[in-house]
Amino acid sequence: MPRRRHEMVPDAEFRSYYGQPILKPPIWHEPHMPAYLYLGGMSGAASAMAAAARLAGHERLELAARTAAFAGGTVGAAFLVAELGRPMRFLNMMRVFKPTSPMSVGSWTLAAQGGLTSVAVGSAVTGVLPRVGDAATLASGLTGVAMATYTAVLLADTAVPAWHEALRELPFLFAGSALASAGAAVMLTTPRAQAGPARAAAVAGAVTEVVAGGLMERRLGLVGEPYRTGRAGRLMRASRALTLGGGLLATVAGRSRTLTALSGIAITAGALCTRFGVLEAGRASAKDPKYTVLPQRPPPPA
Amino acid sequence: MAEQRMGFFTDTTVCIGCKACEVACKEWNDVPDDGFVFRATSYDNTGALGASTWRHVAFVEQDGRWLMMSDVCKHCTHAACLDVCPTGALFRTEFDTVVVQSDVCNGCGYCVPACPYGVIDRREDDGRAWKCTLCYDRLRGGMEPACAKACPTKSIQFGPLDELRERARDRVERLHAEGVTEARLYGEDPDNGVGGTGAFFLLLDEPETYGLPPDPVVTTRDLPAMWRWAGGAALALAAGVAVCFAGRKP
Numbered sequence A: 001m002p003r004r005r006h007e008m009v010p011d012a013e014f015r016s017y018y019g020q021p022i023l024k025p026p027i028w029h030e031p032h033m034p035a036y037l038y039l040g041g042m043s044g045a046a047s048a049m050a051a052a053a054r055l056a057g058h059e060r061l062e063l064a065a066r067t068a069a070f071a072g073g074t075v076g077a078a079f080l081v082a083e084l085g086r087p088m089r090f091l092n093m094m095r096v097f098k099p100t101s102p103m104s105v106g107s108w109t110l111a112a113q114g115g116l117t118s119v120a121v122g123s124a125v126t127g128v129l130p131r132v133g134d135a136a137t138l139a140s141g142l143t144g145v146a147m148a149t150y151t152a153v154l155l156a157d158t159a160v161p162a163w164h165e166a167l168r169e170l171p172f173l174f175a176g177s178a179l180a181s182a183g184a185a186v187m188l189t190t191p192r193a194q195a196g197p198a199r200a201a202a203v204a205g206a207v208t209e210v211v212a213g214g215l216m217e218r219r220l221g222l223v224g225e226p227y228r229t230g231r232a233g234r235l236m237r238a239s240r241a242l243t244l245g246g247g248l249l250a251t252v253a254g255r256s257r258t259l260t261a262l263s264g265i266a267i268t269a270g271a272l273c274t275r276f277g278v279l280e281a282g283r284a285s286a287k288d289p290k291y292t293v294l295p296q297r298p299p300p301p302a
Numbered sequence B: 001m002a003e004q005r006m007g008f009f010t011d012t013t014v015c016i017g018c019k020a021c022e023v024a025c026k027e028w029n030d031v032p033d034d035g036f037v038f039r040a041t042s043y044d045n046t047g048a049l050g051a052s053t054w055r056h057v058a059f060v061e062q063d064g065r066w067l068m069m070s071d072v073c074k075h076c077t078h079a080a081c082l083d084v085c086p087t088g089a090l091f092r093t094e095f096d097t098v099v100v101q102s103d104v105c106n107g108c109g110y111c112v113p114a115c116p117y118g119v120i121d122r123r124e125d126d127g128r129a130w131k132c133t134l135c136y137d138r139l140r141g142g143m144e145p146a147c148a149k150a151c152p153t154k155s156i157q158f159g160p161l162d163e164l165r166e167r168a169r170d171r172v173e174r175l176h177a178e179g180v181t182e183a184r185l186y187g188e189d190p191d192n193g194v195g196g197t198g199a200f201f202l203l204l205d206e207p208e209t210y211g212l213p214p215d216p217v218v219t220t221r222d223l224p225a226m227w228r229w230a231g232g233a234a235l236a237l238a239a240g241v242a243v244c245f246a247g248r249k250p
């Protein structure tokens, strides 16, 4: 019988069927799924910013946020459809509404987000029906915060140990990442003098993303190992460095175009690394049977 | 439910590893080739359950004995695959089994990582998810599933779940009396993490030895908590955005 001993957890002895995975690793493709997670999150947080900008009277920033929300939602949806095994059947997502399926809830949220942000941008660009465009912007603030967080439930609601056990921190990690991404996108597309709130959002998002990620890895213990090792570990470390660096730069990015560009690009790259890293960590944790077996076995009496 | 709940009791003590179940399943259900891989670990060249492998015979060579076990979809009472399917392609039949409607599935792939047993998978050339249907068509025709029919030793037994559970408990008692103290049932307990499985097993070693999870819990049991945490994060996000705009003049 193959018995394996693991250096990182000296007492964790377990048996397996020739070391084969027990779970099926997530089959979602790269770049589709992580790109969607980034774009959907960015779109959602940008909608929230557009709604806040409308209420606070930041017109130029509102236009940039509306545009970012529309672009993220549309391109993200295209990635999602391309990810399907049967893309022509994507409308089957709208056959039913199932609260037990985060993907069903997410599909309806994305549909609403796509519709509202299209109206918001269409009205802003053409000048037609400005009140309808404004109302759509405010409503997209609500679908937006859902967009930025439901994907955490999407991943957590699986048997994948590194995702399921992270059900508390993933929503904050994703919300922070979404806010940082949207802050970066909006600050890159708004004149510096009017981009103050976007820089603040980039800083707040970056801090939240880094703190939530750190808490998650610490609390998960053994099950969090895939976030620290291998390709996922490298992506998560790169994400932290880029997000922290970009967030720091965002505090001074109001001073020059170069600083704004550097900060925005670093934050965006960091957010992408987070999404790719989380997907990869999930794959790694599903592939190694130790993450399935050990947490399901009560510890032997000492 | 118009019909009784039907299921499988797979008694691994009488399995001889002939793989007649694997063949019968493939033939009846027209399941395509899943590749022939020499794994150099055992007589197992099938590997694992998957989109094109709905019965899988595991071979474990131990000191002085062989363990053989024909694995299959568990047809869970609380089936994660069914819970998370966004299209309604996965449904519960009148026999209380879990089946994919291949004309509805859009291949989103969500059921795949949701299953705590690693059963269902997407066929990449076809784009849809596939798994054991407990021979839904045969059941509707009043026949038993192909694998149970083909099993020469009655290791795979098909019938109403209540009867199978009773029969399995008797069998374990008898084995214990004969000194086979390691005999144990796997999955049949209605109080386990998936509410009991419709296909359960009599094993002679720890479940993980056969590639089974020791004590899985349906992921959707924690879904209310997940939505609560996500709701908290959504509120925090809204508040955070508001703070970024507070006190800043346009």
Ligand code: SF4
Binding pocket: B073, B074, B075, B076, B079, B080, B081, B082, B098, B114, B115, B116, B117, B118, B119, B120, B131
């Ligand atoms: S074993 Fe997996 S595929 Fe089968 S019913 Fe349970 S969750 Fe679904």
Ligand code: SF4
Binding pocket: B081, B084, B085, B086, B087, B088, B089, B090, B100, B104, B105, B106, B107, B108, B109, B110, B111, B112, B128, B129
């Ligand atoms: S792949 Fe098919 S069966 Fe599986 S969750 Fe998606 S639509 Fe449902």
